[in-house]
Each structure stands twice: as C-alpha cells, then as structure tokens.
Amino acid sequence: MKHHKPQKRHIALQPLSREHHHGLLLCWKIKMGFKKNISSERIWKYANWFYETHLIPHFEIEEKHVFPILDNTNNLVNEAIEQHRELQMLFTESNKATNTLSAIEVLLEKHIRFEERVLFPEIQNMASEAQMLDIEKMHQSESFQDNLTDAFWK
Template identity: 50%
Template structure:
C-alpha cells in the first residue's frame, strides 16, 4: 500500500480540502450501501442531494476562484475540468443508477486524490498572496450542508 506523507495545505485552501473529505465520505457511504444491499435508486437520491448541496457549489468555486490561478490551457486544469464534466454526468445519470454509483465512488475518489496531491500543490506553489487572500475571504463563510434525511449507510 502506498503511503503518502501529510500535505501542508495553505490556510486559504483548507475549506476546499475539508469539502474533499466529505467527497471521500460520499464514496464510503455508497460502498456501505452496496454492501448492505440498499436499492440503487435510494442511494441515487442521496447522490442527487449530495451533488446539489456539496459537489455543484464546490466545483463552481474551484472553477471560478481556484483554477484561474493557473493558465486555462495548463494540463492539470484541463484534466480537472474534464473530470468535473465526467463526474457531473455521472451524478446526473439516473437512468443507470447502479452503474453510475459504482463509477462515481471510484472516479470521485480518484479525482479528489488528484486535486489534493497534485493540482492543489501546484496552485499553492504559484498563487500570489493576494490570490490566496481572495480565496480565503470567499471561503471563510462556507457552511456545512444539512444532514441528509435518509442515512442508509447506518442501517
């Protein structure tokens, strides 16, 4: 098993990293749901809720405030945007819930690890103090989403 040393995250990016933690928990909850034979449609309702309360605002913030720190043609930004589009499609694909959920939990996990280990580190290296201050100001009031009403993973 590959061991990664802890990343020293700039204070301005810590709220986004905390949101990444909730994304990793999403995958864990979906895996628990499958292990407990929870109906995929029931889990997809949670995925839709999670998308609107966590993922969509998070992606919007990254794309509006964080990604512009690097050049739009930077390969890491192109990859992140491509993965955002792919994940959005999976979250919104209710026609094939089981397939979408399996892919979501895998691809969201991989995407978060890419952003945390590679993209955020690159952004931290080149961001000016002014840019980091602006991100910190914008994210100082991030509120935790309300608890989901059907915690199937706890059954």
C-alpha cells in the same frame, strides 16, 4: 498500498480540502450502501442531494476562483475540469443504474486524490499571497450539514 504524507494546505485552500473530505465520505457511503445491499434508489437519493447541495457549488468555486491561478491552458487544470464534466455527466445521467453509482464512487475518489495530491500543491506553489487572500475572502468554510433523512450507511 502507497502511503501519502499529509500535505500542509494553505489556509485559503483548507475549506476546499474539508469539502473534499465530505466528498470522500460520499464515496464511502456509496460503498457501504452496496455492502449492505441497499437499493440503488436510496443511494441515488442521497448522492443527488450531495451533488446538488455540495458538489455543484464546490466545482464552481474551483473553476472560477482557484484554477485560474494556473491558467486554463495548464494540463493539471484541464484534467480537473475534464473530471468535473465526467462527474456532472454521471450525476445527471437519466439512467440511475447501480453501475453509474459505482462509476461516480471511483471517479470522485480519484478526482479528490488528484486535486489534493497534485493540483492543490501546484496551485500553492504558483499562487501569490494576494491570490490566496482573494480565495480566502471569497470562500469561507461552512459547517457541513449532512442529510440524515435516510442514513442507509449506518
């Protein structure tokens, strides 16, 4: 396995990186649900809650306030937006199958790794301090409130 050195994240992007951590935990929870033979309905209930409560607002902040730093013609931005759309399609698919959950788990992890290792470093390199201050003012980290109604992963 390739080891990635942790990157120093600008303070303005740290709340988004913390949200990415919770997204990776969703991936882990889906995997644990599969490992424990939890019904896909139970996993979907949590995944849908996470999507509506955390991912939709997260995607909106990135697309409206962070990605424009690089411009919407940038290939990295286009790739991230394409992944957002794919994830939205998977989460809103009417057929709530196990293989869709599996696809979400794989794509979400890939997407977060891409943003953390490739896109965010590029944004940090290109952004002015004023742009970073705008992001920082606009998006403060909220403490993550998990939905433990059915903690199937434990």
